[in-house]
Amino acid sequence: MKFAPFLLAGLAVAFAPPAQSSAQQSKPAAKTELTGGPRLEFPVACKIGESCEVQNYVDRDPGPGAQDYRCGTNTYQAHGGVDIRIRDMAAQKAGVDVLAAAPGRVSRLRDGVEDASVKVRGTSAVDGQECGNGIVVDHGQGWETQYCHLAKGSLKVKTGDQVAAGTPIARIGLSGNTEYPHLHLTVRRNGETIDPSSPEPGCGPTRSGQGLWSPKAARAVAYKSGAVLNAGFTAEAVSMAAIEAGALPKPTTATALIAYVRAINLHGGDIQELALKGPDGSVLVSSAQPALDRAKAQSFVMAGKKARAGGWAKGRYVATYVVRRGGKPVISKTFETTL
Structure with a gap:
């Protein structure tokens, strides 16, 4: 944009969300009432409102549209997790830890995927690796959490490791099908995606409760319009x-x-x-x-x-x-x- 003689006017720009990974699209969010499940802690070493924000929630619309658990627009078609976004690439390069959300055993992981925006690499370059560098933690009784878009070479765990809630397991990166540095957290039970913010069926603007989050984590991920x-x-x-x-x-x-x-x-x-x-x-x-x-x-x-x-x-x-x-x-x- 060019400068006017003395005034620089405002400018507004938007971007379209990227296509989703196969891991994120595996199954739709659960539509049945759930009990039990792991109590999840906030999975990033950042502070909401200061160094990070929730960009997207799980898509609760089973059709071609998209709705978050509050029937809002903080999601997009077939999005199967919660995206916690840090401010910029400078923060990513400085290093932001990803934390285990609940105690469990590392069941699967991948490292070695380059940290580069999909806008630069192209979607074909991440075909089959849309999650990028990732970790899956098994919490027992069919429950697991998956952590995507981790920084190459930052993984701090190996398959079979036991981790406690809050354990640093990697750092936020730019690997896989993403345009900006963030953690994509997916929660599953028996292979079915569960919305941690509201496992109950449907959506509503006045829904109460904390879902699977701990009280502290629920406050951190509290819905913002x-x-x-x-x-x-x-x-x-x-x-x-x-x-x-x-x-x-x-x-x-x-x-x-x-x-x-x-x-x-x-x-x-x-x-x-x-x-x-x-x-x-x-x-x-x-x-x-x-x-x-x-x-x-x-x-x-x-x-x-x-x-x-x-x-x-x-x-x-x-x-x-x-x-x-x-x-x-x-x-x-x-x-x-x-x-």
């Missing part, structure tokens, strides 16, 4: 690829000053607003996007300006991002930088 994945300031216009790569150039008093936000799981009709204020509280730039034409798995906006003559005044610069749905704010984030 949209969330901010990335927010910050940079010295140049950004793209979705640049945000995904991470490590954007920091602004100084002599560079452009641009605020950016990447949000996930927005709804059709949502309106995104981003405003930037200077140290004196005056609005430097404000941008409101057109209403989204459909639900978006991810979207980004940015707003900023080139450096003023003589440079930016030293002090605190504050950006505020708001998503309005039906005229009401449903997501908001304020962040700042000091020049």
Whole structure:
């Protein structure tokens, strides 16, 4: 995107979800009432709302459509697990541990699949290896958990190992059929995919309970109807690829000053607003996007300006991002930088 003389307007972009792996498509989510099963802990060494978010839940729609367990759009066709997404590739390269969700025995694993976006490698390159590097843990009585898209060479266990809940077993990678670094966790009983957030049949916006999750894990994966994945300031216009790569150039008093936000799981009709204020509280730039034409798995906006003559005044610069749905704010984030 080119700079206007002084104003950089916002931009919204979305991506289509990738096709699913054979492991993820094995069988639809259970439609019968279940009792028992392992109590699952949160399977990633990250903090929801700070360093990671839930991108997708299990698809509960048995037909060609897609619905998550709350009858929402935080899923896609035939998705058979829970996707826990970290912020960007910089975080992935720094290393984020995948943790065993429950005690059990490692029954199967695979390593050696390259960490590269399927957009680069192509789907044919991961045919039969859609899970990428993965681990399956057997919890007994027909229950198992599968961990996909692990980093090549990061597996810390071998077949036959006993693991306790919370044991680091690998790191999040970019292997298999994925466009961004995340853990895909599938839960099965006797080969049938189970939605850990709500094993009961059907879906509903007011469903209660914690499913198979422990109380702490249930709080971590609590349903969000949209969330901010990335927010910050940079010295140049950004793209979705640049945000995904991470490590954007920091602004100084002599560079452009641009605020950016990447949000996930927005709804059709949502309106995104981003405003930037200077140290004196005056609005430097404000941008409101057109209403989204459909639900978006991810979207980004940015707003900023080139450096003023003589440079930016030293002090605190504050950006505020708001998503309005039906005229009401449903997501908001304020962040700042000091020049």
